[in-house]
Amino acid sequence: MGVFHRGVRNAFRNTVRSASVIFILALSICMALIMFMSLKTVQTKIDSVKSSIGNIVTVSPAGIRGFEGGGQLLTSENVKTVSEINNVTKVVSVLNDRVNNGTDTNLQSAIEAGNFGNRQGNRQFRTNDSSNTAINNSITQRTFTPPIQIVATSDLSNTASLNVAQFEITSGTLFDVNTSDNVALVGKDLATKNSLNVDSTFQAYSKDIKVVGIYDTGNAFTNSSLVVPLVTLQNLSDQSGLISEMVVQTSSIDSVGSVANDIKTALGNSADVVSQQDNSNSAIAPLQNIKTISLYGLIGSLVAGSIIILLTIVMIVRERRQEIGVLKAIGASNALVITQFSVESLVLTLTSSVLGILLGIVLSNPILNVLVNNSTSSTTPSGPGGGGGREFARLGAGIINGSTNSIRNLHNVIGIDIILYGLLAAIAIALIGSAIPSYMIAKVRPAEVLRSE
Amino acid sequence: MLSVKNLCKEFKSGEHKVLAVNNLNMEVPDGIFASIIGRSGSGKSTLLSMLGALDKPTSGEIIVDNTDIAKMGDRKLIKYRRDKIGFVFQSYNLVPNLTAIENVMLPMEFAGMNKNAQESRASKLLKSVGLTEDKYLRRPKRLSGGEQQRVAIARALANKPKLILADEPTGNLDSSTGSIIIKLLKNLAKSEGTTIIAVTHDIGIANQAEKTFTLKDGKLTN
Numbered sequence: 001m002g003v004f005h006r007g008v009r010n011a012f013r014n015t016v017r018s019a020s021v022i023f024i025l026a027l028s029i030c031m032a033l034i035m036f037m038s039l040k041t042v043q044t045k046i047d048s049v050k051s052s053i054g055n056i057v058t059v060s061p062a063g064i065r066g067f068e069g070g071g072q073l074l075t076s077e078n079v080k081t082v083s084e085i086n087n088v089t090k091v092v093s094v095l096n097d098r099v100n101n102g103t104d105t106n107l108q109s110a111i112e113a114g115n116f117g118n119r120q121g122n123r124q125f126r127t128n129d130s131s132n133t134a135i136n137n138s139i140t141q142r143t144f145t146p147p148i149q150i151v152a153t154s155d156l157s158n159t160a161s162l163n164v165a166q167f168e169i170t171s172g173t174l175f176d177v178n179t180s181d182n183v184a185l186v187g188k189d190l191a192t193k194n195s196l197n198v199d200s201t202f203q204a205y206s207k208d209i210k211v212v213g214i215y216d217t218g219n220a221f222t223n224s225s226l227v228v229p230l231v232t233l234q235n236l237s238d239q240s241g242l243i244s245e246m247v248v249q250t251s252s253i254d255s256v257g258s259v260a261n262d263i264k265t266a267l268g269n270s271a272d273v274v275s276q277q278d279n280s281n282s283a284i285a286p287l288q289n290i291k292t293i294s295l296y297g298l299i300g301s302l303v304a305g306s307i308i309i310l311l312t313i314v315m316i317v318r319e320r321r322q323e324i325g326v327l328k329a330i331g332a333s334n335a336l337v338i339t340q341f342s343v344e345s346l347v348l349t350l351t352s353s354v355l356g357i358l359l360g361i362v363l364s365n366p367i368l369n370v371l372v373n374n375s376t377s378s379t380t381p382s383g384p385g386g387g388g389g390r391e392f393a394r395l396g397a398g399i400i401n402g403s404t405n406s407i408r409n410l411h412n413v414i415g416i417d418i419i420l421y422g423l424l425a426a427i428a429i430a431l432i433g434s435a436i437p438s439y440m441i442a443k444v445r446p447a448e449v450l451r452s453e
Numbered sequence: 454m455l456s457v458k459n460l461c462k463e464f465k466s467g468e469h470k471v472l473a474v475n476n477l478n479m480e481v482p483d484g485i486f487a488s489i490i491g492r493s494g495s496g497k498s499t500l501l502s503m504l505g506a507l508d509k510p511t512s513g514e515i516i517v518d519n520t521d522i523a524k525m526g527d528r529k530l531i532k533y534r535r536d537k538i539g540f541v542f543q544s545y546n547l548v549p550n551l552t553a554i555e556n557v558m559l560p561m562e563f564a565g566m567n568k569n570a571q572e573s574r575a576s577k578l579l580k581s582v583g584l585t586e587d588k589y590l591r592r593p594k595r596l597s598g599g600e601q602q603r604v605a606i607a608r609a610l611a612n613k614p615k616l617i618l619a620d621e622p623t624g625n626l627d628s629s630t631g632s633i634i635i636k637l638l639k640n641l642a643k644s645e646g647t648t649i650i651a652v653t654h655d656i657g658i659a660n661q662a663e664k665t666f667t668l669k670d671g672k673l674t675n
Contacts, residue, residue, distance in 0.1 A: 002562070006551075013550050326546045329507055330608065331535025331563040333528075446534070447508040 003336055007343025011351075021312045022352045025305055029349075029356030029429070032301035033422045034364045037412040038294040038371060042287050045410060049283050050253040056160050057260045057275045059246040059267070067098065073242035078267060082248055085262045087255040092161040093154040093230055094245040097237045098147040105148060105204040110189035110224035113144040120144070148190065149225040150204075152233035153177070161247040162227065164217040172198035172213030180231040185213045187223035205236040290371045290410075302425065305349075309433030313345050317437045321444055328446035338438045345437075346430040353426035357419055364412040372410055455481040455504070455616065455648060460513035460523075462499050462671075473499040474510070475671035481664065483615070486642045486649045488659040491668035497652040498620060500668065504650065505538050505618045506530045518615065535563050539609025539647070541638075543621035545601040547593040553604045554579060554589040560611040578607035582637060599630035606637060610645060617642075619651040623658060635661055 012018050059082065063071035076093075083091045099105040113121060121144025153161040156174050175183045186196050191214045196202060200211045209228070217223055234240045250259045260275035267273070317324070327337050462474040473496045481487050491497050502508040504515060506522050515522045522533055539560075540546075547556045557575035558568075566574075579589055582603040593601050602622060609617050619638065623631030635651075635658050642649045651658065659665045667674045 009550060322546065323548060326542075326548065327559075328531075329505070329534060329540050330560045331531060331612070333531050333563075336563065445508070447502045 003340045004343050007340045008347050010340070011344045011347035017312075018348065021308065021348055022355065025308050025349060025352035025429075026355035026359060028301050028305035028308060029353045029422060029426060030359035030363065032298055032305060032425055033356060033360035033418065034367050034412070035294045035297035035301060036421060036425075037360070037364050037414065037418055038368050039291060039298060040418075041368065041410055041412050042291045042294060046284050046287050046291070049287070054160075055250045055253045055256055057248040057250065057256060057263060057273060058160075059248060059263055060272045060274070061244065062270055062272050064244065064272075066096070072270065073239065073244055074246060074271060076241045076243075078271065079243065079246060081266050082246060082263055085259060085266060087251045087259050088248055089251050090155070090158075090249040092158045092247040092249075093243040094161045094247060095152045095230060095233050095237075095239065095242065096244045097150045097152075097233060097239075099150060099204050100147045101145050105202065107148055107190065107194050107202050107204070107226075109146045109148050110187070110193035111146045111220065113146055117146050118144045121146075149221075150228060150233060151225060152228050152230040154230050156227070158247060158249075161245075162217075162222070164219060164222050166216075166218055168216045169213045170216050172211070175212050175229055177229060178231070179229045180235060181229065182207050182209045182232060182236070183212045183229065184209045185215050185227040186211050187225045188214050188216045189220065189223040190225065193224075207236060286372070290368075293371055302429065305425075305429045306432040309345055309349055309429055310436060312348065313341060313433055313437040314440065316344070317341065317440050321448065324441055324444045325446050325448040328444065334442045338434075338441050341437055341441060342430070342434045345434045346427065349426040349430040349433070350423070353422050356426075357422045360422070361414050364414065368410060368412050454483055454516075455479075455650075456514075456516040457504075458514040458516070460500075460503065460515065461511045462496070462503060462508070463511045473671050474503070477513070477671065477673055479666055479673060481648055481650060483648055484642060484646045485663040486639045486651070486661070487664040487666065488662035489650060489652045489666045489668060490654065490656070490659045492654075495668040496671040497668055499671075501618050501620055501650070501652050504616070505540060506533050535560060536612055537615045539611070539614040539617040541602070541605050541609050541617060541619035541622045541651075543624040545593065545598070545605045545625075547601055547604055547608070549593055552590045552592055553584065553596065553600075556593070556604055557607045557611055560608060564612050574611065575607070578610055579604065581641075582607045598626050599634065602626060602630075602634050603637070606634070606641070610641065610647070613645065614647060617647055617649045619649060621653055622651055623653070623655065631655070631658070 059074065059078075061071050061073050063069045064073070073095075079091055079093055082088060099107070101108050111117070151162055154177055155161060156167070156177055159165060159167050169185070170188060172185075175181070175185070184202075186194075191197070191211070194202065196211050196214075198211055198213060201208045202211070203209070204226075215223075215227065228236075230243075234242065248259065248263065250256050256275045260273050263271070263273045324337055327340075328334075457477060457479045460474055460477040461472065464471045464473055475496075477496075477500065489497050489500065499508070503510050503523075506525070510523050513523060517533075517537060522530070525533060547553075548559065551559070554572070554575045557578055558571040561571040561574060576586075576589065580586070584600060584603050584607070588596060588600060593604070596604065602625075606617075606622075609619075617638070622638065623634055626634060638649050638651065639661065641647060651662070653659055665675070
């Protein structure tokens with residue numbers, strides 16, 4: 001019989017004690033495993049929420065939202081200032097404009113005005129003619145034609161700057177973003193409406209514009225728009241060196257908040273800065289609570305497990321002091337006796353870990369649900385921050401509502417990696433639990449076997 | 454030949470020092486049955502523990518096979534105890550959750566012998582000490598005191614030691630079983646060529662020894 005066989009047999013020498021130790025240790029390992037799984041699940045969720053928000057900060061001229069409000073556009077100097085801020089990896093300049101059929105362009109919008117468009121159009125008409133209320137009151141309903149949106153960007157690959165989720169060229173090619181040529185990419189609906197193909201031309205700003213490509217964004221509004229080079233639009237619209245939006249990309253999701261603050265400091269009151277950091281924090285707050293509880297729970301369970309096995313082995317060593325003396329007297333080395341007791345400790349913890357893993361599989365999701373319910377009820381996420389662009393405000397609200405609901409649907413997934421971690425934790429607990437007893441064993445002198453006679 | 458020269462062992466008791474073995478000299482020829490007698494506290498067990506390398510002397514020499522074990526390092530002492538010494542204790546000190554045969558195999562396992570050889574020699578030894586085969590697989594608590602001491606003697610002989618040290622080997626046995634055990638030890642000393650040194654209070658046992666050392670206050674009186 002080898003030292004391992006003896007260690008295994010010794011582990012079950014006192015059946016009642018071994019069963020009690022295994023059960024208590026199994027509970028501790030089960031808790032450690034559940035806390036570890038919860039930690040992992042919550043961290044994955046946090047990463048998912050953060051990545052869904054993205055590492056983008058949007059800078060708009062102060063007081064301007066799309067084509068509403070009023071104020072001064074941003075300048076190329078502003079772009080340079082923002083580019084030099086720490087953790088800013090890219091700044092994409094955007095200029096938006098719109099042209100009306102008849103006065104500015106020969107193109108017809110692919111979007112029907114409908115009730116909404118007509119109501120908005122007539123409201124604007126009345127507002128513009130408010131100096132003469134008599135005339136204003138006598139106006140009959142007019143047919144409104146929606147204007148055609150034009151977007152110019154310094155980076156066509158940056159879909160955020162185009163305010164779209166996808167941007168696919170269906171025919172033709174992209175233009176060089178640095179060109180000042182009068183070229184354009186046309187949305188597929190606008191192209192169809194106006195019978196435009198690649199190499200066709202249309203009129204805008206009293207100039208001939210050549211179509212170099214047709215695109216599809218999967219979105220009716222942007223498929224009825226134009227995309228032109230930034231310099232071209234600045235020249236055509238007499239807004240040289242000006243932009244209506246900066247899309248700032250940061251080095252990481254975690255630096256979004258600090259970059260947004262630095263931009264606010266650098267540009268002062270001349271710009272409105274919108275990041276999703278605040279929304280992200282609100283969405284993540286309950287998850288952070290669960291993460292903290294799980295982390296402390298994990299540490300506590302591992303410490304408790306180590307103490308349980310430590311005290312058990314210390315008790316066993318004290319009980320078998322004479323036996324250790326006998327083993328040493330008949331030729332066993334310290335290393336051999338320590339190995340035997342370590343095997344005993346390992347058998348107890350591995351048996352406990354198997355039981356703990358099984359308990360963990362059964363109890364992990366109910367316990368995670370309790371953690372989630374407690375955390376989400378004590379943390380109420382705030383609404384979307386004021387001052388943001390409409391698109392982002394909508395996005396922020398979606399993230400918060402979606403995240404809070406999906407937090408309640410968190411599920412621990414028990415994979416082979418979790419089981420391996422459980423077994424590794426058991427081995428770690430066994431080794432920690434054997435450290436002090438090993439020292440005690442090494443200190444037992446073989447002469448004690450005679451002293452105890 | 455076991456030779457002890459100027460052996461001293463000092464213990465600290467609070468602030469006082471106690472000389473348990475005091476400048477002791479003795480020689481024990483190979484293959485004899487010798488006894489050490491003396492009252493409690495005379496230093497018998499201390500002497501035995503030093504002869505068996507269970508404890509280190511404060512000063513002096515213990516020469517076994519021309520080697521001074523008092524000067525050996527810990528690793529060599531483990532090997533010495535394993536290969537040269539066999540112990541028989543008053544309360545047998547068998548490992549309780551091992552069977553009789555497993556207890557006898559234990560020192561052979563420590564010496565690195567293969568399992569078949571261990572089993573074969575353990576069976577032979579148990580037979581030679583008179584344990585019936587049906588008790589080989591019994592654990593110590595299912596054996597009588599005499600049977601446990603037989604197993605302990607078989608275990609002491611496992612690695613064919615030069616020296617068997619017996620500490621009150623009959624102390625927990627009735628007189629008839631005790632005399633059987635002493636007879637067994639004497640016969641083994643003859644047949645295996647092993648030197649046996651037994652510590653005892655029992656004058657009857659001491660009288661059966663070929664050489665007797667009497668200890669008083671850590672010194673030999675004869």
